[in-house]
Amino acid sequence: MHSLIDSSARSQGLTVTDFFAGAGGSSEGLRQAGYRIDACANHWETAVDTHRLNHPDTEHHLANLHDADMRRFPRTTLLWASPSCVWHTPAGGRKKLPVNEEMSRNDAGALDRATAFAVIAAAEAHAYEAVIVENVPEFADWVLYRWWLDGMRALGYCAQTVVLDAAHFGAPQRRRRWFGVFTRDGAVDLTPPLREAVPAAAILEADLGTRLTRRLYVSAQIDQITDTDVPHLVMYRRNARPRRADQNPLATITAGGNHHGLATVSCTGVYHRMLTNRECARAQGFSDDYQFLGTAKQVKRQIGNAVPVPVARWLGERVAQALADRQAAA
Missing domain, CATH: 3.40.50.150 (Vaccinia Virus protein VP39)
Structure with missing residues (x-):
């Protein structure tokens, strides 16, 4: 392959x-x-x-x-x-x-x-x-x-x-x-x-997501972001904190739902999106030509497992x- x-x-x-x-x-x-x-x-x-x-x-x-x-x-x-x-x-x-x-x-x-x-x-x-x-x-x-x-x-x-x-x-x-x-x-x-961790930015698409117009579960994390125009990893979990995507790897990819989001604060607003299944697959080491069958939820489960x-x-x-x-x- x-x-x-x-x-x-x-x-x-x-x-x-x-x-x-x-x-x-x-x-x-x-x-x-x-x-x-x-x-x-x-x-x-x-x-x-x-x-x-x-x-x-x-x-x-x-x-x-x-x-x-x-x-x-x-x-x-x-x-x-x-x-x-x-x-x-x-x-x-x-x-x-x-x-x-x-x-x-x-x-x-x-x-x-x-x-x-x-x-x-x-x-x-x-x-x-x-x-x-x-x-x-x-x-x-x-x-x-x-x-x-x-x-x-x-x-x-x-x-x-x-x-x-x-x-x-x-x-x-x-x-x-x-x-x-x-x-x-x-x-x-x-x-x-002995190898340094690869940052999440290495497998992320350039898409920053949509401009936020309402509060989200992760808004408290987004409020902590001080570095503008830098994508940050945010987690849909309690007690999580934002981390720069260009300096940190993702937290563990799981089979049960998508907990990984991306947030960017800029002068034009706050942008947010969830990670895609393909990005999660890359985090597991799969190349982009590795194909997954099933619904989006089933693909997520396969990747997380x-x-x-x-x-x-x-x-x-x-x-x-x-x-x-x-x-x-x-």
Whole structure:
């Protein structure tokens, strides 16, 4: 497609299965890292259609992975999995449950958190050379987290975990996520690069929006702007403050609604608009030729749920290098 492909993974013939693939941020990053995307699976048909449009050579599965027969999927070098994070976050006052209560519950939250066990089932069936798992940092607070890690270790994997911020990888967005990297020797170099955050202005259109004639939810933030003729990022959230778009990355892009606005104060008035889906996609590292299917709301959800492309690429490159080093030492 649009980006240069790393030759290391390609020369090794590395392949990947992408679970909970969504619209394909992880797949796109791994493709850029040189992997062949052999298979992907997701439960949402619209996201699968988007993935198929952009990765037509991949084997696509519309499936609920918590009860899928893992033998349906091909064996690949790598498994990437992004199990649901919704019920791991502390939003809405969600509390950590005792082990016995967590294991006995059959509600939406327990079933959502249990999607992580699909990773163990797939790893047992296919004995991947490496597994990468992505989730929110609160995933490590899950009451069954240690049991889950022990399940991977019982299959012969060494666990390495790290929390990475997409802003350190060229994405103009603050997005901290937990990553677990599982290999046979635990020798993947996960030292994050030292890189300054890219400002949001790098992915914004020139459009300042419309001139305001009434007060908005973000008007209190706009009142704080002192630098004129400079676009500022404003957030439709409590306790937010305006930040210069030419000096700061975006806050985390989410799947639930558009919280990101742009405000500019000038001698002719105050201008405001919401960020577009395409701008949000750029903040996730998608190029402009990556296409999304569905309604505007569905596209927003796909973008907000995606793994930032440059983060997936970097992790794929790190794993490919570790596998190459291991093979050379054998």
